[in-house]
Amino acid sequence: MVSGKRILLIVAGGIAAYKTLDLIRRLRERGAAVTPVMTQAAERFVTPLSVSALAGEAVHRDLFDLTREAEMGHIQLSRSADLVVVAPATANLMAKMAGGLADDLASTLLLATDTPVLLAPAMNVRMWTHPATRRNLGVLQSDGIRVVGPNEGDMACGEYGPGRMAEVPEILSAIEAALGAGPLAGRRIVVTSGPTHEPIDPVRYIANRSSGAQGTALARALATLGAEVVFVTGPAAVPPPQGVEIVRVETAREMLAAVEAALPADAAVCAAAVADWHVANAADQKMKKDGSGRAPVLDFAENPDILARIARRAEDRPRLVVGFAAETHDVVAHAEAKRARKGCDWIVANDVSPATGIMGGAENEVTLITGSGAEAWPRLSKDEVAQRLARRIAEALA
Known part of the structure; x- marks a missing residue:
């Protein structure tokens, strides 16, 4: 169960970000606390106001927030969570993670955390199958990062294939499993x-x-x-x-x-x-x-x-x-x-x-x-x- 758990939810820029609104709602229904972080690109797809309203918490957006950074807020954010979820996880953010880059709040949080991380990738099929993305995925998984999806299907760009973000029930199941509470835990x-x-x-x-x-x-x-x-x-x-x-x-x-x-x-x-x-x-x-x-x-x-x-x-x-x-x-x-x-x-x-x-x-x-x-x-x-x-x-x- 996710009740009583704190989820740090990082929303990257992609059309699949609209699914994240439903994910937040369902996590809250199950008793989880959701702390949202948005990249600048994510704000092109869903508004911080929508995310904040559903999460019941302010959206964290800026690495150089002077009030919070006086207390090293980016480190506290990542370490106070039970699980870090990135949904959608774009090819760009995955590449930053694999390379250890930290040039914005989301990538800095991911580099500074020792909390378990779950990615829900979402991108164009050619981006997903590109050798660079495959290499990055292998690096991340070898680092112990969990991945749910992506699925195959029609895409907003008109193409078909793997790259669609996993559906919300699948992500919820993956979150439960990452927290040791999946329906097949212990089996x-x-x-x-x-x-x-x-x-x-x-x-x-x-x-x-x-x-x-x-x-x-x-x-x-x-x-x-x-x-x-x-x-x-x-x-x-x-x-x-x-x-x-x-x-x-x-x-x-x-x-x-x-x-x-x-x-x-x-x-x-x-x-x-x-x-x-x-x-x-x-x-x-x-x-x-x-x-x-x-x-x-x-x-x-x-x-x-x-x-x-x-x-x-x-x-x-x-x-x-x-x-x-x-x-x-x-x-x-x-x-x-x-x-x-x-x-x-x-x-x-x-x-x-x-x-x-x-x-x-x-x-x-x-x-x-x-x-x-x-x-x-x-x-x-x-x-x-x-x-x-x-x-x-x-x-x-x-």
């Missing part, structure tokens, strides 16, 4: 993600088209709700989430061993696209053509069924076991049969036919299969699917 959850690579020889392998995006988004969403996440990932095309324990594997057998080593856990979510087969006669050296025109004969052996093995454990079975079913036809029927066959509690089913663009894409359209039936969700970004599923998991474990 340990194992998440598998990505494809597996099954060797043919030292340079060739069998794989699939999974990018690992959905599993990564889910691990991030669970961590945002306060869970301790063990993220077991195959060779994914997307970077792993921050703030989780990362275990990297390549083969299905390595993934099973990593998952079993991570138990006991409150929940296991098997989102990885695990290969059903591996090459039993994989070569120790690179295979060479012999000039005969004949292809080598590969003998296949079945891989372990990770989902079934975890769901049917006798002693330390997680309380909730969730599987994924990537199908190309009869999606719900196949998923319901899979849930019964594997013994898991839930199945998240989707249609990965090439025409859907889901495998390797930015969106997903799933049906949640539980003991109560099938629940079709609308087509959403993978981040939104992850957040919705994470909330359902939190409810189930409550």
Whole structure:
């Protein structure tokens, strides 16, 4: 809970600043005290009067306020808070933070504080994906700064992609988690993600088209709700989430061993696209053509069924076991049969036919299969699917 906590809220300049007004209102409703700080650019988007009225406190705007600075007010501001929240966090402010710059009140507060910091980035998609922003993000996260979002979607500039500030309920959940009060605080959850690579020889392998995006988004969403996440990932095309324990594997057998080593856990979510087969006669050296025109004969052996093995454990079975079913036809029927066959509690089913663009894409359209039936969700970004599923998991474990 945030009741009784003091939040130092830094509002940087971006169109997403309008969401910050609602964030202040909801924090106050929950009993938190909000001390607002605005950059000069932020005042172009929302007025200090609006922010002050909702927060119930004066807005801090000037580093060189002689009355407050006589008492080193910028240091006291940052150190009297339980959490510093930057929403929106612009590319410019993140760059200042990563470089240790302090040329205005907001950046000076962030450099002078030893209080935990949570960023809610918001910017144009090209700015978010720019190598400089990615480097800065990595520096900040390695410094222990928490990040919520951004999400994918339409932007004020007319473009589409990642860069939209997280929605207010997501930021509230991240604040609760940062304060040790998230709905999944104290819960340990194992998440598998990505494809597996099954060797043919030292340079060739069998794989699939999974990018690992959905599993990564889910691990991030669970961590945002306060869970301790063990993220077991195959060779994914997307970077792993921050703030989780990362275990990297390549083969299905390595993934099973990593998952079993991570138990006991409150929940296991098997989102990885695990290969059903591996090459039993994989070569120790690179295979060479012999000039005969004949292809080598590969003998296949079945891989372990990770989902079934975890769901049917006798002693330390997680309380909730969730599987994924990537199908190309009869999606719900196949998923319901899979849930019964594997013994898991839930199945998240989707249609990965090439025409859907889901495998390797930015969106997903799933049906949640539980003991109560099938629940079709609308087509959403993978981040939104992850957040919705994470909330359902939190409810189930409550």
